[in-house]
Amino acid sequence: MSRDTPLSLPWMLVDIGNRRCKAVLIDPRRWDADQTLAPQTVALESDHVFWHSLPTEPIHWWIGSVHRPTLRSLQARIERLRPRDRQTVLTAADFPMEIDVAAPDGVGIDRLAAALGASASLQPGESAVVVDVGTAVTVDLVREEKEGPVFAGGAIFCGPYLAARALHEGTDALPLIEPPNVAPPPLGRDTQAAMASGLYWGLVGAVRELAERMGPGDGAKCRIVVTGGAGESLAEQLPGDVHYDGALVLRGLGMAVNASARRRQ
Known part of the structure; x- marks a missing residue:
């Protein structure tokens, strides 16, 4: 057996989404679920700066992916360029x-990771609604119970970019617009402004x-x-106890890796 263990090699946490990939290198000896993470957004096939910045010693890639072609491409690239890596x-x-869903293996890894990351700030009896705004928007509920966190399921719908593309491709006259990153006026005074309003405020409303409907509704936090x-812009429009964490999925991946790596020792 190799003298390298899952806790002896640096961790490269990788979150492969449908449109973007994020990665962060972690020293497992200093891992803490509350630590500040500064991930890079990388193009795994063409970002030569990223690949040349990697340490010369072996590392362990821990990958969470919802996009199978990109995953296969990354695995082949690691094997070709860094054969000593795990x-x-x-x-x-x-x-x-x-x-706690009908088919646990069918839940996207990004949803599980975001829920686990959010659970780090919960006490037993508390819940969190976890919102991830990407190609798709996921809104999930995680509960913290005495035995640990429980992923309870949620909802999935089109993200702003996918919705904008659908409006353009599904109609004859509507243009393809860039979804707004800041709150637009609700009352659009032309077609593009009306589309921007619908994309942004429709997301906020949904x-x-x-x-509100997923919350416990019994006064519990x-x-x-x-x-x-x-x-980040969405979070500013939501009521109550709202927190934005741009590295939430990677944080949850790190928590899963920490638990998994210790079991594999």
Whole structure:
């Protein structure tokens, strides 16, 4: 057996989404779920600066992916360029939480990671609505119970970029617009402004409604934790105890890796 253990090699946490990939290098000896993370957004096939910045010694790639072609491409690139490295693709079984849905293995790793990351700030009896604004928007509920966190399911709908593309491709006259990153006037005075308003405030309204309906409704504390590219502006529009964490998915991956690596020692 190799003298390298899952806790002796630096961790490269990788979050492969449908449009973007984020990565952060972690010293496992200093891992803390509350630490500040500064991930890079990388183009894994073409970002030569990223690949040349990697340490010369072996590292362990821990990968959470919702995009299979990009995952396969990354795995082949690691094998070709860094044959001494280890790599592990995380699955639902690696997450130290109960997954209380009909088909746990069918839940996106990004949803599980975001929920686990959000659970780090919860006490037993508390809940969080976890919102990830990406190609798709996911709104999920995680509960902290005495035995640990519970992923309870949630909702999925089109993210702003996908919705903008659908409006353009599904109609004859509507243009393709860039979804706004800041709040536009609700009353659009031309077609593009009206589309921007609908994309932005429609997202806000959908998330508000889902968060209210998913919450415990019995006076128990339920915070909202938001992540994703367009999430920071969204978080400013939501009521109550709202927190934005741009590295939430990677934080959850790190928590899963920490638990998994210790089991594998």
